[in-house]
Amino acid sequence: MMKKNLYAFIIALLIVGCSSSKGSSTGDSSANSVDETYGYSEKNAIKVGGFEQGPKNERDYLNSLTGPNGEPVSFTRKGSCCQFKTANSPYGMGMLDMYRVSYQGKKDTVLLYINMYDKGKLKAPKGFIMK
Template sequence: MRQINFICVFFSLLFLTACSGSKKTAQSTSSTSAATGKKMDYPMLDQGTFALTAVTTDKTYGYDQSNPIKVGGTTESSGPLNERRFFNALLGPNGETVTYVRKGSCCAFKSPNGFNGVGLLDRYEVTYDGLETPVILFINMYDYGELKAPVGFTYRK
C-alpha cells in the first residue's frame, strides 16, 4: 500500500511540474553533473534558450529511450524549464520553427537525482513544417549530459 501511495504522489508531482508549452521563461542554468559531480554551465542564447553548438551523428540520441537527451534540472527545480530551453534551441533541417508537445512520462530508470533513486523520461512529439510524421524525442530532466541537436534537426545560432 505504501508503494502505491508513493507512486501516486510521484506521478502527481511530476504532472504538476512538467509543462507542455513552448513559452520562454527567464532564468539562467548552472548545474551539477550526476555522472561526474562537476558543475555544468549550459551556454545560453537568451534566458529561455540553450545555445547548442553541434548536431549529433548518433541516430539513437533522443530517439531511443536508452539514449535520452539529458537536460537535468530536477534537483534545482528547473527540469521542465530546461526541457523548454532545449526545444527552444531546436530548428528543422532548413531552419524551420519546431513545435513540441509533451506526451507524458515513461521508462523508469535509476538516477541519484530522481525520487527515491528513480526517474522517468518525458516523451515529446516534435514537428516542423514539411515533416511528414512527427517524431518522438525522449528527455531526461534528472541527469545532465552534453547537449546536441538530434539527427534531422539543426539549432539556433
C-alpha cells in the same frame, strides 16, 4: 635521484590523465549528433539535467531546435515512461518525458525522449539543428 625522476613521471602522468578534453563521446564537437539513436531511444535520451528546473530545461532545449533549414519546431508532451535509477532525483528514480516534435514541411512527427534529471552534452538529434 631515481625517486625524484619517478615522482616527476607520476606527476606528469596525473596532469595529462586528469586534463579535460573538448568534444563529445561521439567524436563530433558540433551541436549536431551523429548518433541516430540520440533522443529517439529511451536508452539514449537527451539529458537536460536539473530536477528542480527540469520542465523548464526541457522546454528551453526543445525551443533551441529548428528543422534542417531553420524551420521553427513545434512540440507537445506525450507523457512519461521508462523508469530508471538516478542519484539526481530526491526519490532515487526518474522517468523520461516523451515529446512529439515536428516542424513546418515535415511529413511526420517524431518522438523524442528527454531525461530531466541527469546532465549531458546537448546536441540536436538527427534531422534537427540547434539555434
